[in-house]
Amino acid sequence: MKVLAPVIASLASVSLCAANAVHLPRDASPETWAVDAIARALPNSPSGGYSPAVVQCPANRPTIRNADSLSPNETAWLPIRRNVTVDPMISWLTRMNITDFDAASYINGIRNNATALPNIAIAASGGGWRALMNGAGFLAAADNRTSNSTNRGQIGGLLQASTYVAGLSGGGWLVGSIYTNNFSSVEDLRDGSKDSNVWKFGNSILEGPNGDGIQLLSTADYWSTLHDEVGSKADAGYNTSITDYWGRALSFQLVNATDGGPAYTFSSIAQQDMFTSGSIPMPFLVSDGRAPYTEIVSLNSTLFEFNPWELGSWDPTTYAFAPLQYVGSNFSAGVVPSDGDCVEGFDQAGFVMGTSSTLFNQVLVVLNSSSVPSIVSNVLETILSDIGFDNNDIAQYQPNPFYHFNNATNRNANSTELTLVDGGEDGQNIPLYPLIQPNRNVDVIFAIDSSADINNWPNGTSLVATYERSLNNTVENGTAFPSIPDQNTFVNLGLNNHPTFFGCxxxxxxxxxxxxxxxxNSPYVYPSNVSTYQLTYNDTERNLIIRNGYEVATQANGTIDAQWPTCMACAVLSRSFTKTGTTVPTVCQQCFDRYCWNGTVDSTDPANYLPSFKVGEIKSAASSVRVGTMVSVAAVMVAMLFM
Known part of the structure; x- marks a missing residue:
């Protein structure tokens, strides 16, 4: 019997909005989820599969650019998106009910002033499936497509008013899954249909999809499929690592296509009509640069962002961007030489999502050393012998697009390979990096923290790391960040147990x-501090963790603080008020007094952090049979797969 097998059929689906009641949500429409009918990121790899392929170079051969400005593509897209956000922003701010303030009149008065118009971003942290589900709860609450999300006490519409959305590791899976499935809503991804394996976490990523999904695969066939697909990339002459297998396996759970869409690329998001028209925010995934056998910390790391157009870094240690569509091409000194090949398809969507979460590569290595059935271990031994153990926790980007570019300052200028790892390895587990760049002029970031710092709850470590990095003039590149207290202060003052504003x-x-x-992340209706390495969740537990994230985002639909939606609106408008010299409404000042960190510090060692439920726990058999949250990776591998 597998751990966390579905045991309560009557709780198969849980409403996101209800603070106390448990009832079925709106009916899902299976037709919407027909595999051939749903639009997604495009399966545009020229090989037709996972492997990259050589293509004819365009007339203007691809080039690497310095990171001294936004890309021409983003620069052209930005005013289109900002204009599209105006009406949703007016609607959202009006519903948030700022007393004695005419939101429509204010926004209409600055709608053509890009500097004054609020520029909103959302960042979803890493933390495995916990982060995916908790972050999904926030995005569901912020999405006006979610059932009842525009009712009193709700915050639906914030997503539609946002310019940017960033994810890292587990939060990157969330962002990547939404965008590779045509910006599907969390409700649609959660509910799916009987023919879809998307967000079906009852089978672990190591076991493969259920047989009632869009294809029939035994566990051995599943691993053989992964081996063959990644093998096609190796056969084409490209280095592979466990990240290739990890990303391919993730795709079975995240991308609604046969075999997880091996031909889907991240850069194809830029070709979707709803993106080019500015109808949806711009997504980012974040990774760290790291050479094999080395360790990184926030003060010496080089951070890389993936967006639909580019891969690159604003850090002085690289300070360059490559066209993502052509990553894998033979760049040298910033150009593809006349005798060099142009390549497309290297940015396979699962590989990019896997790159941002390479910490989990160790799962595959540990599994191979565990007592698993020989039919599976034989496949794993073949995989590991193919790629070797030396670089098992990195993603290999070879050829290095930044080879011999910015030779004086580029750490990777003399390396033929760019090696990237989990974006949270440097301690910055919330992907704030692309959003605090001065060129993007973001006014407010909703930072969702699903980290496992203390008893699998966050304690502000990620914000501390980003703040400390902003003080290091060798890497900060002109970025500024609000003052952040130490982790003990976060716990002692309860800053990690409720929303807090920094930089007021x-x-x-x-x-x-x-x-x-x-x-x-904090407990409202469910103990959502599940282990980062818990690999399986039945539908009931999945829904309850998403539900808890929804309650966190709305403060239990306003029952904890009826003014919380208003205070969120005040946060969105804060920088705009400063830029326009507008008097801050009285209710906003009350919000800032309540939610802004006032500079108080208490660095004494805190007591053991065991937060209580803010609303009341919804019991689930899944939580009662979980054998602790801090379990070893090896135990998870064996118990989840074969017990």
Missing amino acids: NASNMTGPSPLIVYVP
Whole structure:
């Protein structure tokens, strides 16, 4: 009997909005989820499969650019998106009900002033499936397509008013899954249909999809499929690592296509009509640069962002961007030489999502050393012998697109390979990096923290790491970040147990910084502090963790604080008020007094952190049979797969 097998059929689906009741959500429409009918990121790899392929170079051969500005593509897209956000922003701010403030009149008065118009971003942290589900709860609450999300006490529409959405590791799976499935809503991804394996976590990623999905695969066939697909990339002459297998396996759970869509690329998002028209925010995934056999910390790391157009870094240690569509091409000194090949398809969507979460590569290595059935271990031994153990926790990007570019300052200029790892390995587990770049002029970031810092709850470590990095003039590149207290203060003052605003006083900062709305994972209706290495969740537990994330985002639909939606709106408008010299409404000042960190510090060692439920726990048999949350990876592998 597998751990966490479905045991309560009557709780197969849980409403996102209800604070106390448990009832079925709106009916899902199976027709919407027909595999051939749903639009997604495009299966545009020229090989027709997982392997990249050589293509004819365009007339203007691809080039690497310096990171001294936004890309021409983003620069052209940005005013289109900002214009599209105006009406949803007016609707959202009006519903948030700022007393004695005419939101429609204010926004209409600045709608053509890009500097004054609020520029909103959302960042979903890493933390495995916990982060995917908790982050999904926030995005569901922020999405006006979610059932009842525009009712009183709700915050639906914030997503439609946002310019950027970033994810890292588990949060990157969330963002990547939404975008590779045509910006599907969390409700649709959660509910799916009987013919879809998307977000079906009852079978672990190591076991493969259920037989009632869009294809029939035994566990051995599943691993053989992964081996053959990644083998096609190796056969084409490209280095492979466990990240290739990890990303391919992730795709079976995240991309609604046969075999997880091996031909789908991340850069194809830029070709979707709803993206080019500015109808949806711009997505980012974040990774760290790291050479094999080395360790990284926030003060010496080089951070890389993936967006639909580019891969690159704003850090002085690289300070360059490559066209993502052509990553894998033979770049040298910033150009593809006349005798060099142009390549497409290297940015396979699962590989990019896997790159941002390479910490989990160790799962595959540990499994191979465990007592598993020989039919599976034989396949794994073949995989591991093919790629070797030396670089098992990195993603290999070879040829290095930044080879011999910015030779004086580029750490990777003399390396033929760019090696990337989990974006949270440097401690910055919330993907704030692309959102605090001065060129993007973001005003407010909703930072969803699903980290496992203390008893699998967050304690502000990620914000501390980003703050400390912003003080290091060798890597900060002109970025500013609000002052952040130490982790003990977070716990002692309860800053990790409820939303907190950082950077409220824009005039008391060293440079322009967004206001940070910190939204830490905390228990409202379910113990959502599941282990990062818990690999299986039945539908009931999945739904309850998403539900808990929804309650966190809305403060239990406003029952914890009826003014919370208003306070979120005040946070969105804060920088705009400063830029326009507008008097802050009285209710907003009350919100800032309540939610802004006031500079108080208490660095004494805190007591053991065991937060209580804010609303009341919804019991699930899944939580009662979980054997602790801090389990070893090896135990998870064996218990989840074969017990």
